[in-house]
Amino acid sequence: MTALTSGKTRPVRLADIAKAAGVSHGTASNVFARPEIVRDEVRERVKAAAEAMGYAGPDPKGRLLRAGKVNAIGVATAEPLSYFFDDPFARVMMASISQACDATGAGISLVSAANNEQLAWNIQSALVDGFIVFCIEGGSRLVELARERKLPFVALDLDSENEAVAAIGIDNVAGAGLAARHLAELGHRRFAVLALESADAGFGPVTQEQVETSALYSGTRDRLRGYFAELSRFGIDVSLVPIYETLNDEESVRAGLEHIFALPQRPTAILAMSDRMALHALDWLREHDIAVPGDVSIVGFDGVPEGADSKPPLTTVAQPIAEMGRLAVKAILENDGSLNRQLLPVNLVIRASSGPSPA
Amino acid sequence: MTALTSGKTRPVRLADIAKAAGVSHGTASNVFARPEIVRDEVRERVKAAAEAMGYAGPDPKGRLLRAGKVNAIGVATAEPLSYFFDDPFARVMMASISQACDATGAGISLVSAANNEQLAWNIQSALVDGFIVFCIEGGSRLVELARERKLPFVALDLDSENEAVAAIGIDNVAGAGLAARHLAELGHRRFAVLALESADAGFGPVTQEQVETSALYSGTRDRLRGYFAELSRFGIDVSLVPIYETLNDEESVRAGLEHIFALPQRPTAILAMSDRMALHALDWLREHDIAVPGDVSIVGFDGVPEGADSKPPLTTVAQPIAEMGRLAVKAILENDGSLNRQLLPVNLVIRASSGPSPA
């Protein structure tokens, strides 16, 4: 092939092979899809032609249109793509989704976007058979977009508001209650809360009043409710409990702790809405020579594996992450059109980050 | 829609909308793809029809065939899918690939398979614009399959054997040399090697002879060569250095250490071919009250973040993982048909897991 004759070479199609081998395109297709029904001699001829012309085999793009099934599940998030590999909770969840996909031979497509327009387009044009939506935050928009595709889909971390959305989630109120009761029973009376983001994606201290009025994400709100319901039961005035909202990253957790420990009444117990926050908090406390659980007890939320190896190991409210991943994949692959809403139980894992109140 | 009339409802196509709105399918297509060129009145009519019929927007499956571009990069491995989320090295690499993809708006498709047949099919039918191949092990088969797709592709961890394969890798020989020299300069003379898998995917002790003859994966072989070349320079008889091949998991690393430390001559220095192995080794050594680096020094390979937080922090040969990920994505997206082979430099990160020989 010289520079003169080549130019931009048009890719070889199945039809080209068929013509070269002197058979119909139907037969050529059979050679690749069901070789056993083609006569030996013909099959070899077609294969030889394919080989000679550098044909890579039937293009999945063409097959897809006819077949309809992509054989891949889309996992969508409003965070950057690297969230799937950076965040401890996401990682464990993805590992369990992976296992379920492996078992059925389905692939995984990661869908995300930096900005909102891009996100919409990415969701609209994703080649998948269904979506699993991570709605850690910014969930509603994402759920909306995914639903518009009219593909099987299921939200993880369910928004209890919207009953019409298929979702697999946990009982946030009950889980938070377990954490709060555990600490209260250990004698703690001065609490602080490290909260996840609310809808307006800011961070900083939050007043009780704001909690009532602002549009918190339902997960955040439910956990807060769970904490407070239980604390009230122990006679604690929850209106005095400082709440600091973080971005679930190291920087804002540190800022939160600076704030909390600068208050006149230092807490002896911290309720963190994620293990990630709790682990960052552990680092900060160690650096500030605040003993855990000697001076301060802390309870996380999620049950990520890192919590078992931290110093000290983290007491936490464990979500059944593996179960959730498995159920989510099942809901997509075995979608029967019915609305799948499941609320899974959580359980308190008591480790060394919580102990009796020093007071 | 009653049960009698509905049956299995055929999904609505763009053509159905066009007919309902009384326009051609060309115009209907424009309403979604380039709304600005359609007269307002017509556009609204079409949109209304779409709304009324529950049309989810143009199906990407159809568009794909015409457009040709999927806008997604396939990342392939011979390991189970969960490898991407479990393995520390893979995670860091994926995070950097993610960032590069986010920057260009490309999606990521994870491709893998439990068994070999499935793998072939998954690679052949993946809807992607190109492949990044993780060839940690079983690499050659994977590379072969990916090449057959005739899509842009690049191998990570290059097989120096095959000069015809586009690859981004590191200088394994030089990197291993750095590790070996570092320990030798600290006075160590009794070494042991924790090696990665060879081609036959077994594990256990390996003799010097086997090393010469067996089909080791080139990465493993090159690292071994690098270690030995440098050790020889210090007058160490490398034929006496025990080599234990692991599966890069906790179990086989522990088995390896049991084996190595049961030998008459205990080593004072361990060369591990991955940080993952080194970190598992650190756990084992601590449990057996063998001080690091007091009794035994250990140097890993990869430079994963976990190595900075281990007890003690791990001395390691750091790969430029972020750079590799970025280059790999660039190689796929800006593929110009040229063969892209890059050998990146590594650097030794000295931390607390290596110290002077106790002897």
Place this chain on the structure above:
DNA sequence: AAATTTCCTTGGATCGATTCAAATATAGAC
């Protein structure tokens, strides 16, 4: 030798969109 059965092969229809040259409608100029 005709009839029947079995095995392969053919070619048109289809999957769901996009594209673009040609046709038509509309507006503005004279």
Place this chain on the structure above:
DNA sequence: GTCTATATTTGAATCGATCCAAGGAAATTT
């Protein structure tokens, strides 16, 4: 009222395969 320029719309062609009813050839039965 005709002509030109501009704005819209049309519909055939295309993307690359799979599916399947129908037809033809070879093998077997009667």
